[in-house]
Amino acid sequence: MHEPGSITRWTRALRKQLDAMDLDSAGLCQAAGLDPHLSQPHEAPGATLRLWQLAVQASGEPALGLRVARFASPTSFHALGYTLIASGSLREVFERIVGYHPMTPDALQLTFHKVGERYEFSFGAPSDYPVPVPELFDAFAAIYVRTCRNRLGRGYAPLEVHLQRPAPADPQPWQELFRAPLFFCAARNMLAFACADFDGHLDDAAPGEPSPQAQPLIWEPRVRCAIEAQLPEGEPSAESIAQALNLTPRSLHRHLADEGCRYDLLLNQCRENLALLHISDPTASLSEVAWLLGFADVDGFSRAFKRWTGLTPAQYRQELSG
CATH class of the missing domain: 1.10.10.60 (Homeodomain-like)
Structure with a gap:
């Protein structure tokens, strides 16, 4: 089962973004030590990180991670796609994301806790693991927010977005995507969500539903x-x-x-x-x-x-x- 917290699962989306930018994704894979004919390398997290580093250098795009996230779908991560179908609320979605995350060397460290009137979802690199480029965590943050928007509508925004990455020279791409207060150079990568948004039943918040009185x-x-x-x-x-x-x-x-x-x-x-x-x-x-x-x-x-x-x-x- 493909997992939403595995670093190697981003290779296909990264290659699609590189190809769309007219960059040689196959050549970059080979330079990173990856077989370009494998769409999902299962046992090469170190090589995957090298591919990200090379991609950042070749593209010269500070917001590369945000753009790559557009080429990943929740169904690319099979467990994440399953949670969207099987869960009655976004709280259950994120509880299952944490519960399903794999025990593999490249699995993110995930936590999800209620703090007052909000939920905090944190994600970071495994201990004793090479530190990924900041763009990779941008991609993770973007796909998780997109997961929420898939169910609550494109206008949905988290309460806060905390990223450990250095502040970019131009934060506009991050502001436009997350539409929430941004904290760079943060102590941890964390997304904060309102309890009211996460506890409501997803069927009650279906995008496009005209009114509570209308037939849903x-x-x-x-x-x-x-x-x-x-x-x-x-x-x-x-x-x-x-x-x-x-x-x-x-x-x-x-x-x-x-x-x-x-x-x-x-x-x-x-x-x-x-x-x-x-x-x-x-x-x-x-x-x-x-x-x-x-x-x-x-x-x-x-x-x-x-x-x-x-x-x-x-x-x-x-x-x-x-």
Whole structure:
């Protein structure tokens, strides 16, 4: 089972980000001592750390970890994907994350405690382990916050974000992603969350639910969440989404039909919504956006974007900047 606290599990997402930046990820893997043909090296944490170091140097991107996190989905870490399905609240999600973290040399040290009216989730490198580059912990912080947003909506923000990393010269990428008070050079890597957000039942906080009085849509928001989580891995099939939700494909289609939805339409809507979100980020290249939306190449993304908006991505960005 892939675990959310294993350092080596980031290799695939890191390579996707490097490829999207037109950097030679295979060459960097070889320089780090990794086999570039293995998507997930299981026993090479030291080499994985060297790959991160080389990637930071080659990219010259201070916020590399934040960008890499966009290419990782909760379902990339199988245990994390399972907790999102099996848990009734985000408190249970994070309790299970800590409970499931593996006893392997590269496993993070995780803690989750209630402190007053908030929960504190801490994560750090194992003892007697080489200190990873700060960008790796940026990626961990980003994927955990994204896990919360997958269930509570994109507007969700933690109470505080503490990172041991040195303060970057330009903190704007961190501010834009976390939308919370930031503390760099902190004593530990820690995310603080409001108890009220974490104790509420996830079905009661389903993104897109119009009002408490309206008939709640149970399966549409769950399917949307699963689609968005799997898109960085490529276009998700109805079968893969059904499997993630512990359903048969037939049951998935029936549940959506009962709520007046169709899988292909939801997939298209998710891609269109995310395309408008990512294309408005001037730091994201078209290659990155295409990868994040599960397209095989930029041409396929550009054709879809023009179908959605009537404009090419370049024309749309020009209008935004104008």
